[in-house]
Structures are given as C-alpha cells and as structure tokens.
Amino acid sequence: GAVVSQHPSRVICKSGTSVKIECRSLDFQATTMFWYRQFPKQSLMLMATSNEGSKATYEQGVEKDKFLINHASLTLSTLTVTSAHPEDSSFYICSATRTAYGYTFGSGTRLTVV
Amino acid sequence: AQKVTQAQTEISVVEKEDVTLDCVYETRDTTYYLFWYKQPPSGELVFLIRRNSFDEQNEISGRYSWNFQKSTSSFNFTITASQVVDSAVYFCALSELLSSNTGKLIFGQGTTLQVKP
Numbered sequence: 001g002a003v004v005s006q007h008p009s010r011v012i013c014k015s016g017t018s019v020k021i022e023c024r025s026l027d028f029q030a031t032t033m034f035w036y037r038q039f040p041k042q043s044l045m046l047m048a049t050s051n052e053g054s055k056a057t058y059e060q061g062v063e064k065d066k067f068l069i070n071h072a073s074l075t076l077s078t079l080t081v082t083s084a085h086p087e088d089s090s091f092y093i094c095s096a097t098r099t100a101y102g103y104t105f106g107s108g109t110r111l112t113v114v
Numbered sequence: 115a116q117k118v119t120q121a122q123t124e125i126s127v128v129e130k131e132d133v134t135l136d137c138v139y140e141t142r143d144t145t146y147y148l149f150w151y152k153q154p155p156s157g158e159l160v161f162l163i164r165r166n167s168f169d170e171q172n173e174i175s176g177r178y179s180w181n182f183q184k185s186t187s188s189f190n191f192t193i194t195a196s197q198v199v200d201s202a203v204y205f206c207a208l209s210e211l212l213s214s215n216t217g218k219l220i221f222g223q224g225t226t227l228q229v230k231p
Binding site: 038044045093095107 | 164226
C-alpha cells in the first residue's frame with residue numbers, strides 16, 4: 001500500500017530558529033502534497049497545497065514567508081517553519097495523493113518552540 | 115464553499131453501547147468523496163472509509179457502519195458494541211476537487227469519543 005514517511009516525528013527548537021519537516025512518498029509518485037496544522041483539541045487545518053515543480057498554494061491566513069514549502073520532486077515535499085515562535089508550536093501533518101480520492105498521511109511532526 | 119460539520123464535540127459511552135457520530139457536509143460539486151478517519155492519541159490518522167457521491171449504499175465493516183444520505187447531505191458513522199479501544203478523535207472529511215485527478219481534503223471539527231469500561 002501507499003506509504004508516506006514524515007520526519008522528524010518530534011522536534012524542539014529555540015525561538016527564532018528555523019525548522020524543516022520532510023514528507024516523502026515511499027512507494028508512489030505523489031501528484032500533490034498537502035500540509036496541515038493541528039492545534040491541541042482542534043481539527044486539521046489545511047495550510048497549503050503543493051504540486052511538484054510549482055509554487056505552493058497557501059490557504060487564506062497562512063503566511064507564505066513563514067511557512068516555506070518546497071516540492072522538488074514527485075516523492076518529496078518539505079515544510080520549513082522560519083523564525084519559529086512559541087505560537088508556531090503545533091502538530092504538522094502532511095498528505096500525499098495522486099488522485100482525487102486517495103490520500104496517504106504521514107505520521108505527523110510535533111513541533112515545540114521554546 | 116466546501117464545509118464539513120461535526121456537531122458533536124465529545125461523546126462518552128459505556129462499553130458495549132452503540133454510538134453514532136454525525137457528519138453533515140456542504141459542497142457545490144456533483145462529484146466528491148467523503149471520508150472518515152480515526153485519530154488515536156499518537157496523532158496519526160487512520161483511514162476508515164471513503165465514499166464517492168454516486169454511491170449511496172450503506173456500508174458495514176465489522177462493528178462499523180456508515181449511512182450516506184445525499185438528500186440530507188449527511189454521512190454518519192455508527193460503532194456497534196463499542197470498545198475501549200474505540201476511544202479516539204474521529205474526523206469526517208470531504209474531498210474538494212482541484213482538478214480532474216486531485217482533490218483538497220477538508221476536515222470537520224472532529225468528535226472525541228470516550229468509551230468507558
């Protein structure tokens with residue numbers, strides 16, 4: 001079955017530093033990758049949609065300069081949280097798809113900014 | 115705009131009780147997909163079911179069953195004879211088509227189910 005590896009699973013960083021999260025589809029080529037953010041006891045909020053080789057499309061209210069998304073290949077997308085602050089602490093989860101109905105999720109990254 | 119509403123924020127039942135989680139959706143698309151996911155405390159999303167808009171047949175998988183009614187834009191999920199291991203957050207989601215072959219998944223607010231022994 002389709003597998004998406006997300007990495008790291010947990011990261012603690014200091015305020016002001018940048019953190020990169022990787023999302024890799026292991027056994028299929030993902031047409032599109034999505035990045036979600038989930039605060040405690042809340043739903044998954046879509047941050048951005050990225051297609052290989054093109055710029056990501058960000059949802060309203062998501063700062064594109066703060067959350068840099070790179071989708072360099074059909075199997076890898078990265079999310080970089082730049083100049084992280086404590087309010088960026090959250091659970092980030094990626095999803096990869098090649099169809100309109102098959103989504104494979106990574107296991108998520110718990111980011112804590114101290 | 116697409117929207118998914120799960121009105122029940124939290125549900126608490128005693129083991130072996132049946133429980134239904136409600137999901138109501140809004141979309142202008144004629145072709146769409148509906149999903150249910152389970153999120154245990156570890157955070158990973160566990161896929162439970164996918165339904166396309168043209169298939170209104172109800173589905174049963176073990177203790178799980180789903181009732182899809184286009185007339186009321188609902189896609190409800192029932193767990194029969196609940197177990198403690200069913201305790202988790204459950205999300206209903208709707209795929210909004212971006213193109214002919216990709217869609218954006220929009221989640222409901224989630225329902226936290228607690229099954230007590």
